Amino acid sequence: MVTNPLDYVEPLGKAGASGFTFHVETSKENWQELVQKIKSKGMKPGVSLRPGTPIEEVYPLLDNENPVEMVLVMTVEPGFGGQKFMPEMMDKVRALRKKYPSLDIEVDGGLGPSTIDLAASAGANCIVAGSSVFGASDPAHVITLMSKSVEDAQKTS
Incomplete structure (x- = not known):
């Protein structure tokens, strides 16, 4: 979570990043400019929100004529790994x-089997x-298991 995501768009774009997700909490004043620059x-x-932030805060970024394309729901407080889901x-x-x-909906924090x-x-x-x-003894197995869960859930929805 950075305090001024606009400062990072140019270098990440030059580095070849395919996506750029910023926290709604740090971008309330300039999110439209930020989205435009990311797309350019x-x-x-994408936009991310911390656990304590109401979901309604991202709706303006999705209902706009130039919307974000992904929402990341944090299921832990940002900052360090190993927290409980x-x-x-x-x-x-x-x-x-x-x-x-x-919509692409991403979840981050405490995810595992x-x-x-x-x-x-x-x-x-x-x-x-x-x-x-x-941290798994067989990382490939964990990845396969989680991928299958997401694929199976999409088939039934």
């Missing part, structure tokens, strides 16, 4: 999926996993 550098704009954040995922059926089904069944179609993959 050929990247997909907050299942109550799945209400935000469900609300987004209901209101925006084709024991929590992936909650996120996938709530409507998340993009998953960020760190500790559960890198």
Whole structure:
């Protein structure tokens, strides 16, 4: 989470990033300019929100004529890995999926074999996993398991 995401668009675009996700909490004053700049550098704009931020704060960024293309729901406080998954954040995922059926919804924080089904069944179609993959004795198995959960949930929705 950076305090001035505009400062990072140019260097990340030059480095070849395909997407750029910024926190809604740090971008309330300039998110339209930020989204435009991200798109102008050929990247997909996304917005992230912390657990304590109401989901309604991202709606203006989705309902705008120049919307973000992905919402990242944080299921832990940003800053360090290994935190416990907050299942109550799945209400935000469900609300987004209901209101925006084709939106990319990403979930980050505490995801692993024991929590992936909650996120996938709530409507998340993009998953960020760190500790559960890198700390596993068989990382490939964990990745396969989580991918299958998301794919299976999308087939039934």
